């Protein structure tokens with residue numbers, strides 16, 4: 216049985232130590248793990264609230280705090296001597312009686328606020344938990360010692376005041392009740408705090424509770440495991456309960472879709488699921504996302520997480536375009552040539568200007584024709600005019616009669632023909648062809664029932680909201696329909712492209728789960744972002760997507776700084792002095808990013824920062840997707856820049872398309888703003904963008 220379990224706080228504490236102290240502490244932990252003769256001894260602490268607590272002298276004037284049961288030690292933190300003793304005395308360590316997970320709480324701080332609460336309760340008001348008897352509260356795992364304090368509370372604010380002092384498994388169900396929720400709602404909150412169900416809970420059995428709490432304790436069986444735990448980023452080891460549940464579920468009988476707002480840990484789940492499937496060695500795994508930049512990032516993170524080379528090799532990480540390209544190249548024996556976006560735009564203009572773009576004296580613009588091709592014809596894989604005539608056109612508000620459809624069809628055929636003449640294709644055409652190639656297995660022709668050419672056994676998709684139906688069809692064709700085939704993560708509110716798709720329509724009926732807690736965003740940035748995005752439902756992926764209701768952040772931070780400047784030059788000067796100040800405050804360069812809607816603004820900001828000797832990341836709003844930084848400055852959030860006028864379809868041409876364009880522009884700004892885990896700065900000169908919350 217492993218002798219030592221580490222808590223994430225211990226690893227945080229270790230990282231915060233000066234290097235020589237850290238090294239010494241780590242060696243001491245190693246000696247303790249190996250039970251070496253020179254290992255530190257557990258020393259009792261006087262006046263502790265829990266007799267199982269002890270300290271280990273880990274380095275000069277630094278101690279670890281451990282809770283012990285039999286021969287197993289849970290290492291909770293490492294601190295300077297006096298702070299370690301105080302920590303050991305102040306805290307209480309227990310097991311939640313309802314769900315059997317470990318809990319740590321600052322009992323002394325709770326005792327200190329008791330007199331103030333008592334005074335507040337004397338001034339009247341309806342007790343918050345009046346409708347619930349003690350047994351009700353105990354049944355949802357509330358610690359009996361908390362009851363007197365809870366009975367004094369007469370407003371939700373009283374409970375909010377003790378949030379930082381309570382374990383989440385105590386606070387979350389109580390908070391549901393305080394908001395007027397039922398006991399069932401409180402149970403749901405509690406359920407979300409555990410990684411796995413407990414059969415029977417023994418509150419004295421700390422070891423079993425530790426095993427049930429993989430987000431709170433990681434066991435190190437030997438020195439190599441200890442090294443790995445210490446070296447890896449914490450998301451590699453400690454998964455929050457919903458992450459743990461979804462990533463480690465043994466088998467999903469049908470495709471799974473997990474949605475969740477910015478920072479709810481979707482990418483971390485994707486990485487863990489891919490690693491789990493690879494360890495199971497049931498067949499090749501594809502971890503796929505929509506851009507090459509994000510794929511490279513995912514690949515690097517998987518390298519960090521999976522030490523075993525054999526396991527790592529079972530996961531291919533890529534983006535859908537590249538995979539489509541490769542499949543077509545393999546089938547045709549050479550790399551397909553792609554048309555540039557400028558050349559493609561020229562072809563659509565040609566079509567719009569010619570007879571094809573005209574109907575009853577009305578002209579269809581090139582943008583209209585392109586959208587019709589991508590969002591109706593390619594999206595539904597329509598192969599003939601008859602199919603197109605009969606097709607629904609969801610999301611397209613300009614009605615087309617049969618004559619108009621014939622003209623649009625001719626225009627599309629004209630462009631396809633011109634592309635064919637020059638041997639070029641678009642990426643979406645490649646996706647469509649690749650899906651066809653995979654589906655057209657040799658076996659099918661022979662009436663063979665065996666799957667034909669699916670190259671993967673499992674596919675994990677991150678940032679799913681931006682994939683086009685043709686890309687989904689490719690992914691569907693690339694994996695046989697079987698348990699654990701498709702595991703999909705996305706956030707329709709972060710969509711950056713106009714690719715509305717109902718997964719069921721592309722042969723992927725899904726079982727859906729939803730994440731609500733953001734581990735990146737403090738509530739101040741999150742609630743501002745939600746107002747910016749508009750909290751309503753976002754369509755895409757599945758019907759009836761929830762709005763952002765219930766989406767919450769952890770901890771607290773400063774409110775976003777919104778700065779108005781008189782001129783663009785003053786705005787850039789303001790940016791430079793803000794970023795310089797962040798650097799002076801000690802924020803590392805790599806933890807700062809600047810984003811803007813236009814390439815011009817990006818260039819101007821980059822040059823001004825460089826002239827001030829500052830080299831932080833400066834990117835377009837599009838380029839911020841999937842990334843995160845401690846501090847983010849989004850500049851040029853002015854009327855006339857955001858939304859970008861060129862990116863909006865004129866309302867007279869297609870009002871629905873315009874509404875979609877506006878949503879997409881909003882989404883872009885929302886994505887950039889939600890990359891900031893600590894501080895968000897937003898600036899504009901002139902009039903503010905209409906998207907900015909007032």
Ligand SMILES: Nc1ncnc2c1ncn2[C@@H]1O[C@H](COP(=O)(O)OP(=O)(O)OP(=O)(O)O)[C@@H](O)[C@H]1O
Nearest residue numbers: 450453454455477478479480481482483734735841
């Ligand atoms: N188990 C974990 N332990 C530590 N940190 C975590 C864990 N899970 C997520 N995080 C952190 O929370 C943040 C958000 O995680 P992640 O990038 O997976 O979220 P996301 O839902 O994919 O975000 P987005 O949709 O905004 O790209 C990151 O800083 C990540 O490191």
